[in-house]
Amino acid sequence: MKHFTTIKEISTYLKPGQKQGLEIGFVPTMGALHEGHLTLIRRSKAENDLTICSIFVNPIQFNNKEDLEKYPRNLVRDAKILEELGCDVLFSPESGEIYPDGHTEPLDLEFGMLDKVMEGKFRPGHFRGVAIVVKKLFDIVYPSRAYFGKKDFQQLAIIRYLVQTLKIPVQIIACETVREDDGLAMSSRNMRLTIAERQIAPIIYQVLCKAKEKVGKLPVWELKEWAIKKIQTNPEMRVEYFEIGDRESLLPLENWSHKNRAVAFTAVFLGDVRLIDNIELFS
Ligand code: AMP
Numbered sequence: 453m454k455h456f457t458t459i460k461e462i463s464t465y466l467k468p469g470q471k472q473g474l475e476i477g478f479v480p481t482m483g484a485l486h487e488g489h490l491t492l493i494r495r496s497k498a499e500n501d502l503t504i505c506s507i508f509v510n511p512i513q514f515n516n517k518e519d520l521e522k523y524p525r526n527l528v529r530d531a532k533i534l535e536e537l538g539c540d541v542l543f544s545p546e547s548g549e550i551y552p553d554g555h556t557e558p559l560d561l562e563f564g565m566l567d568k569v570m571e572g573k574f575r576p577g578h579f580r581g582v583a584i585v586v587k588k589l590f591d592i593v594y595p596s597r598a599y600f601g602k603k604d605f606q607q608l609a610i611i612r613y614l615v616q617t618l619k620i621p622v623q624i625i626a627c628e629t630v631r632e633d634d635g636l637a638m639s640s641r642n643m644r645l646t647i648a649e650r651q652i653a654p655i656i657y658q659v660l661c662k663a664k665e666k667v668g669k670l671p672v673w674e675l676k677e678w679a680i681k682k683i684q685t686n687p688e689m690r691v692e693y694f695e696i697g698d699r700e701s702l703l704p705l706e707n708w709s710h711k712n713r714a715v716a717f718t719a720v721f722l723g724d725v726r727l728i729d730n731i732e733l734f735s
Contacts, residue, residue, distance in 0.1 A: 453535045455542045459592055462543050466504075470594055474501040478595035478622075480586060483507035483544075484524035484640035485533050488630040492599040493539055495627060504541040504593055505534055511547055512556055513581030519726070524640050543593070550588060559584050566613055569702050570695055570717050571606045571728065579610045586611060590620055598622050603629040603637050605715060605730045609702055629729075631657065637729045644725045652686050653727065656720050659683050660731040663716050667733050668708045672696050683720060692719040692726070699732065 456462040469476070477496030481489050489505075496503040507530055514520035527544055534542050548554075559580060566572070567579040590598070600608050612624050630638050635657035636650075645653060659682050666675050680691045695717045696705050705714055714733040719726060 453531075453539055453542060455531060455544070457543075457545055458549055459545065462504075462541065463592060465541070466593065469502060475596040476500060476593060477503045478589070478593045478598045479503065479505045480589055480598070480600075481505060481507055482509045482523065482640065483530050484526060484643065485530045486630075486638045486640065486642075488601055488603060488638040490533070490537060491630050492601060492627050493534070493537055495625065496597065496599050497538060499625075500597060502540045504543060504595070505539050506589055506593075507542065507544040508550065508585065508589075510550075510581060510585040512551070512584060513578050515575050515577050518724075522644065524643055543589075550585065556584060559587065561614065561617060563610060563613060566606070566609050566702055569606075569697065569704070570693055571719065574692055574719065579607070582607055583610055583614050587614065587618070587620075590622060595622050597625050599625045599627055601627050601629060602732075603639070603729070605717065606702060609700070635661075637727075639727065641725050641727065645722060649688060649722045649725065652688065653722055655683060655686060655689070656718060656727060656729050657731075660716055660718065660729060664731055664733050667711055667714065672705055672707055679716070679718070683718070688722060690721040692721060694718045696733070699734070 454465060477500030479492045479496055493503060493505055507527065509523050509525060511520055531542055563579060572579055600611060602608060608626055615622055615624055632638060634654040636654045659679050663675055663679050676694050676696060679694045683689050683691050696714055697703055697717060698705060699713050699715045712734040715730055716733055717730045719728045
């Protein structure tokens, strides 16, 4: 596996392949790799000539300094995992490489309501930060396909919008959420949970599954109230939002007349760790 940290190095390496028309699969990550990330890499390997994984803890998408500081980092371990998996290229730039002199070029793009609801509401500026870095990485890698997890469903909607609006010639591939055996969605943040917190964390997915069973059986508002109450019966858990939204516009649904488009989304604080998860209610 080739490992690059500068834009110049990776660009020079990729140029001949890009000219030849090699199909490049790209998996952008923030590292602390787990099975969720590895599934994306495997899929990219199966579908492309060359697979590139980036590891970059993007400072401008964190609106909480402590979250950025505490974000798990282990590049040596990650590089070894990627090597064993047969990833072709790892790109792990320093912050200064992506944002020289701390400079962030503005992104001339509005996301309508996509970045105003749920994650966008509680993490202002987060998706703009995500979009800026993904656009920059696409401009370096020029991937044919880029792989994203449904675990970050709203992020996926933002990326699709970015690509469509700016007419970036890349196919966005959505991959199913990979879960632990007990249902907890895999996340780099899970390793910050205490043993006791980790034990109760699967409740989030259990409630999402129960909510799916209740679709159409009680009004949307009542289902949301039920779910919030159910999660918060655990005093260690605080629900930031539990929302039922349209799978494309992400706008909240008020009734079940479009239940075949409904997705339930939640963000829950467990101690000081913030976990997100979602479930498609229409499948
Ligand atoms: P992150 O490193 O958290 O920025 O995630 C990098 C990519 O991996 C994103 O596209 C995520 O949606 C995806 N991802 C993270 N966790 C999971 C998971 N449990 N299942 C599937 N994809 C995931």
